[in-house]
Amino acid sequence: MSLIIAGERSGVGKTTVTLTLLSCLSRRGLQVQSFKVGPDYIDPMFHKYVTGRACRNLDPVLTSENYVKECFDRYSNLSEYTLIEGVMGLFDGVSQNKEETSPLPLSLVRRGIEEKDNPHLVEEINNFASTAHIAKLLNLPVLLVIDCSRLSGSVAAIVHGYRSFDKDIQIAGVILNRVGSDRHLSLLKNALEPLQIPILGVLKRQDDIAIRDRHLGLVPTAELPELNQVIDKLVNLGETCFDWENLLPLLRSTEISPPSTPSTPSPPSPLKIAVAYDKAFNFYYQDNLDILQNLGAELVFWSPLEDTELPEDIEGMYFGGGFPEVFAEELAENTSARDLVKAAIFSGIPTIAECGGLMYLCEQLIDMSGKSWEMVGILPTTAVMDKRLTLGYRRAVALQDSLLIDAGKTIYGHEFHRSRLIVDSHKPLFQTYRFDCNEFMGKEGWVSPFNVHASYIHMHWGNSIEIPQRFLEVCSKGFSPSSRTTRKD
Structure with missing residues (x-):
């Protein structure tokens, strides 16, 4: 088993939640392999910084669906715990241009799919390469991160919408991020109670935990001398904000096997x-x-x-x-x-x-x-x-x-x-x-x-x-x- 950290949109705190989980697992001395959906370079740097293991990108556009599955299977079996960070919002992916004149959408041509084999082309491609696509491809549950800073009762409508939008997506639980106070949390919990969806984490607003960014996103790890202090704060936060009893079984790998190296011809000397x-x-x-x-x-x-x-x-x-x-x-x-x-x-x-x-x-x-x-x-x-x-x-x-x-x-x-x-x-x-x-x-x-x-x-x-x-x-x-x-x- 593994878990995909998804957001209801960009900027809700996926990376913060992911780094907090990875940091806590690593500080406990547990082996953890991380993955990142999409083409991003910088988030994987942070993953590697806290786990000591190279993060692997899962991107069916740059590679293929088969490669995504092979990559995940190969590396998830090498660690005790596995975690995937999603990209943008859960269903945000590559969409078909409605004015496309090609007889077959190029995203499906890339996958080698014939139109006659798939009558639901629009459904297939609207979220190609999205976090939801990877969740279905790997048959993994999703942990949905919600920015609650401007929400109270409306949180229930958001969660209900995400859970019911695609029945093939299993929402294992939610993380309530940027909760303002105990009163605010009570309102959120009361709103979500009829949905009977597990709340697997609550993160209060953390103004003192921030990673610097610039014109292309986060500043890379090598330029952050303060990063160890940030990680320490995330660990302290994570030990109390997550429901570890229910999270750990979801994060634990199904099996652990020794690594295999592809057999390829090599030159006489390196x-x-x-x-x-x-x-x-x-x-x-x-x-x-x-x-x-x-x-x-x-x-x-x-x-x-x-x-x-x-x-x-x-x-x-x-x-x-x-x-x-x-x-x-x-x-x-x-x-x-x-x-x-x-x-x-x-x-x-x-x-x-x-x-x-x-x-x-x-x-x-x-x-x-x-x-x-x-x-x-x-x-x-x-x-x-x-x-x-x-x-x-x-x-x-x-x-x-x-x-x-x-x-x-x-x-x-x-x-x-x-x-x-x-x-x-x-x-x-x-x-x-x-x-x-x-x-x-x-x-x-x-x-x-x-x-x-x-x-x-x-x-x-x-x-x-x-x-x-x-x-x-x-x-x-x-x-x-x-x-x-x-x-x-």
Whole structure:
């Protein structure tokens, strides 16, 4: 068994409730595996901080329904307790555009579903990739978090609506969050009593417990020196606010089995891949890193902020997303790292750069205050921070070959950034569309002659192992701009 923490909408306190539960379980010395619905990078950082175990993303858009089930089964069986944090409101997912002209909704094409096999297409896709979708896919109960700060008797209507909206969703209980007083709690309990739904937790308003945020959500764990104090407060809160007697059986894993490593061919000796990992670059799906290692890569983590040398004998580089705009001055000042990255790329080292990584490879980065900072200079453009948020799932069709994919291939990814490029590539990598319809979103991405794949699109390789396989294959051949050479082992 496991439990999915869902909200009646965004901002009701899902992450606070999840972190409180995870912190309490971990402080009791219990093994707990967490999961996060959707493409988010930052919430999983907090999960890992308190559990010591990498959080796994469950996202059927970026991967597939089968991969979601396989991932959950694989890792939930390795711990005593399992917990899933949902995304947005319980039923918020990818919806079908009513003006879609395609004969079959693209979200269903992604799943390989034929129209004749499913007469209820609208019902199927209205909440695709939502928390409710994952709950039904994994056959797990939901713990509904409600923001009660502006509610009293109306809480019953909300709970009744969520419980009756989809009979296939089992609401195991509710968490009443941001309760103002004992009198307020009494009103809430009286309203809910006729529904006979378990109240598994009550959290009073906690003005002294807060995690800082900024333009892309919560500030990552590495930038929060006060985080241990926040966790201590959450543990103290959690020990008294939850109905542990009824919660623990719901959180306990059905069975625990030893881990299994996928059987994959590996090169004669490990391929050293330099992975940029520090406060500026830390948006990586753990599954992607694991896949690279399972395919025979040796991941060497280094910091473009602090290190003045690249790791030795590397055969590939991977720059994930993050917040280069926040640390632009420090990145610019580390001229040694910038020069070495540029020289390595010019020498033909295959390089993946996603979102923040793409920004780092530009000639300049203009931060939120309008100041311009020198970056690596591989891509002849400037990244400029903007007030406009670019957010959403993408269906991207490759317009040319890159070190990861061939022209014409379709990939599914996610964009989440507030920067834009002053000069777009004259030969863009992708033509992009919204995932759930044929709405054209634009052309983007860069392919340099020096084996660089740079894009704002974040990819999860769980259902596309051929992508990292191809990357490592190119790395193993020692590609250079002028010739291909055989790798010497």
